[in-house]
Amino acid sequence: MQLGVALVHQNRNEEAARAFETCLAHAPQNVFARNNLAQVLVRLNRKTEARREYERAIAVSPAYGTAQLGLGRLLEDAGMSAEAEKHYAAARQHRVNRPADLALLARFCQAKGWMTDAATNFALAIKMNPSDGPLRLDAGRCAVALGRFDEARNDFAVATRLMPKSGEAHFFLGRELGRAGDDAGAAEAFASAVRLLPNVVEARVNLGLALMNSGRHSEALLEFEAVLARQPGNEIALQNVARLRADTP
Numbered sequence: 426m427q428l429g430v431a432l433v434h435q436n437r438n439e440e441a442a443r444a445f446e447t448c449l450a451h452a453p454q455n456v457f458a459r460n461n462l463a464q465v466l467v468r469l470n471r472k473t474e475a476r477r478e479y480e481r482a483i484a485v486s487p488a489y490g491t492a493q494l495g496l497g498r499l500l501e502d503a504g505m506s507a508e509a510e511k512h513y514a515a516a517r518q519h520r521v522n523r524p525a526d527l528a529l530l531a532r533f534c535q536a537k538g539w540m541t542d543a544a545t546n547f548a549l550a551i552k553m554n555p556s557d558g559p560l561r562l563d564a565g566r567c568a569v570a571l572g573r574f575d576e577a578r579n580d581f582a583v584a585t586r587l588m589p590k591s592g593e594a595h596f597f598l599g600r601e602l603g604r605a606g607d608d609a610g611a612a613e614a615f616a617s618a619v620r621l622l623p624n625v626v627e628a629r630v631n632l633g634l635a636l637m638n639s640g641r642h643s644e645a646l647l648e649f650e651a652v653l654a655r656q657p658g659n660e661i662a663l664q665n666v667a668r669l670r671a672d673t674p
Contacts, residue, residue: 429461441465456482460492467499475499483512490519494526497533517542524554528563535567543567558587562594569601577601585614592621596628599635608638619648626656633665642669 429444445462449455459482466475479496482489497512513533521530531546547564554560565580581598588594599614615632622628633648646669652662 429458433461433465438465438468442469454485456486456489456492460489460495463492463495472499487515488519490516490521491523491526493519494521494530498529524550527553528557528560532563535563540567540570544571556587558584558591558594561587562591562597565597574601574604578605590621592618592625592628595621599631603631603635608635611635612639612641626652626659630659630661633662637665637669642672645669
């Protein structure tokens with residue numbers, strides 16, 4: 426089986442498939458080789474064969490979460506959502522080992538609202554792959570949903586370092602810094618979000634609020650006026666422009 430794995434790493438998928446098939450000819454109960462064969466067949470777009478291999482692996486070991494997850498993903502791509510969900514649910518109950526599989530399972534749980542399970546799988550995936558920016562971003566969202574705001578703030582901060590051009594990451598970091606009472610930090614994060622997402626009004630509104638809370642009223646006024654130039658009926662901007670102008674000598 427090691428030959429097949431080595432060939433996969435070299436992107437020699439046809440040869441890898443043959444190597445896994447040879448392994449299975451001698452050890453047909455080897456679920457790891459069968460799962461690896463299924464994954465290679467997916468890469469080769471031989472999805473009917475891949476489905477059969479996943480099903481065989483699950484027949485031998487129903488508790489093999491990685492195969493359950495792979496089959497679920499294959500069925501979902503084929504538009505068979507109800508069937509896919511059964512296999513995702515089975516994967517949720519059993520062990521999944523690869524970072525990509527843990528991330529997929531975490532996002533599935535997140536979409537279903539199973540936030541505690543999602544957080545557990547995000548944490549495991551991050552432990553194995555701490556430099557995955559999108560993973561950190563989704564983990565932060567999950568932490569917010571659970572009320573774990575310190576964790577969320579940390580995840581979003583890491584996400585901005587890993588993905589400095591992600592306006593979304595800066596935006597979510599700004600929200601959590603503001604929640605923690607760090608208005609200056611929130612203003613900096615929202616300023617980055619506005620720079621990267623200039624047409625997202627919500628980012629500019631939040632920048633204005635953070636600047637105002639930091640005592641930087643003239644800058645806040647400029648941001649709220651910019652919001653009204655794009656969205657004249659924005660109530661938050663209207664209220665704060667009126668307040669800031671009234672306070673201006």
